[in-house]
Amino acid sequence: MRYKNKKFKHAIYKNKFILGSYLAGLWEGDGCVLMKQQQHFKPTISITFHKNQGVFAEKLLQTFSSQCKEKVGSVHYHKTRQACYLNIYSKEGLLNFINLVNGKLRTPKASQMDVVINWLIKQGVNIKKLPLCSAPINEDAWLTGFIDADGSFGIRQTFKKEKIKQQTECEFILVQRMYYPKTGKSYFEIFSKIADYFCVKLNTLKARNPKALDQYRIKISSAKSKKILRAYLDIFPLLSSKYLDFKGWSEVDNLMIKKHHYTDDGAIKITKIKKAMNNCRTEFNWDHLDL
The missing domain is CATH 3.10.28.10 (Homing endonucleases)
Structure with a gap:
């Protein structure tokens, strides 16, 4: 897939394929999957930013929210560390994130997504993890x-x-x-x-x-x-x-x-x-x- 039109620019947010590949790289660089004990183990997809990137993290959260009907997550600012965290934890939010990055991940960290996918399957979602991306x-x-x-x-x-x-x-x-x-x-x-x-x-x-x-x-x-x-x-x-x-x-x-x-x-x-x-x-x- 090629994009030669320079008008594309930061409309990256409006193209789900491009947004998904971008998020895959961002998460594989500074992201993780957290498990929180409630009535059952529920995963949270988290991406870490320096606190001066808070506006950017909030913009990403706004983008996720616009694609879902329920609250998808939050941006948490650490009290002592110079960091903030974009956390995606609702069922719809987790499914939307997986749908965006599935098949676009490229590193060994992709195995963490098995936790989220397995949890979604237990919730009755029909989803299958795709292999690592091998595109240029x-x-x-x-x-x-x-x-x-x-x-x-x-x-x-x-x-x-x-x-x-x-x-x-x-x-x-x-x-x-x-x-x-x-x-x-x-x-x-x-x-x-x-x-x-x-x-x-x-x-x-x-x-x-x-x-x-x-x-x-x-x-x-x-x-x-x-x-x-x-x-x-x-x-x-x-x-x-x-x-x-x-x-x-x-x-x-x-x-x-x-x-x-x-x-x-x-x-x-x-x-x-x-x-x-x-x-x-x-x-x-x-x-x-x-x-």
């Missing part, structure tokens, strides 16, 4: 959701010293554990596909903490790989505040393409953009969610 990475929004969860855009600067030119690097990093701890299944296949798509090498990171897991790491910094990434995200845009980071990152990349990063004015502009990205960001514009 660039044909849906799964990677966009995964990037919103686990990707980061960075800018490196090396300032002038005597006759040495100003050096700037735009880089994108995507990391995830090497295997799913509950089953021991590897993420190698999906990360190899991502690395191949961007024409980069798949690297590994050894965990310093003995309790942590080793990770796969993909780094994009070459002109060719950045062009591929930008073309993909122009078709399937990011939805979290990383969309704003990506816009700034792309602006710096454009300056580099024109060789303006070697000029004093260019260096000053890049420094300003860098200081307003990622953890340094203090202003959040969510207009892109309404397009």
Whole structure:
């Protein structure tokens, strides 16, 4: 399935196939399935966000709610941690989420959905879990959701010293554990596909903490790989505040393409953009969610 019309943009919310693939990637990056004891075990599908992504989490909840007749869940803000959680727990909400992501998941974490599907079957719902998606990475929004969860855009600067030119690097990093701890299944296949798509090498990171897991790491910094990434995200845009980071990152990349990063004015502009990205960001514009 191909989407070449740039008018598509953030209408991602209005297309269930694209929304489903995006949610699959987002959940596989930062989601889980929780079980709560009531009269019986009832599952909750949860996605974790930094608290400054609360507007985005609320927008997703609004999107789910508009597709269902009953309350589907809530956004919970942690009292001490810098986090909020989008929780889907009603029967209709769980079924809607499963219908959206079923057949679009790509990682070993997909096995968690068995809990939700088995619970729905016990509630009399006729549903079957579909196999992992094997479609090319660039044909849906799964990677966009995964990037919103686990990707980061960075800018490196090396300032002038005597006759040495100003050096700037735009880089994108995507990391995830090497295997799913509950089953021991590897993420190698999906990360190899991502690395191949961007024409980069798949690297590994050894965990310093003995309790942590080793990770796969993909780094994009070459002109060719950045062009591929930008073309993909122009078709399937990011939805979290990383969309704003990506816009700034792309602006710096454009300056580099024109060789303006070697000029004093260019260096000053890049420094300003860098200081307003990622953890340094203090202003959040969510207009892109309404397009």
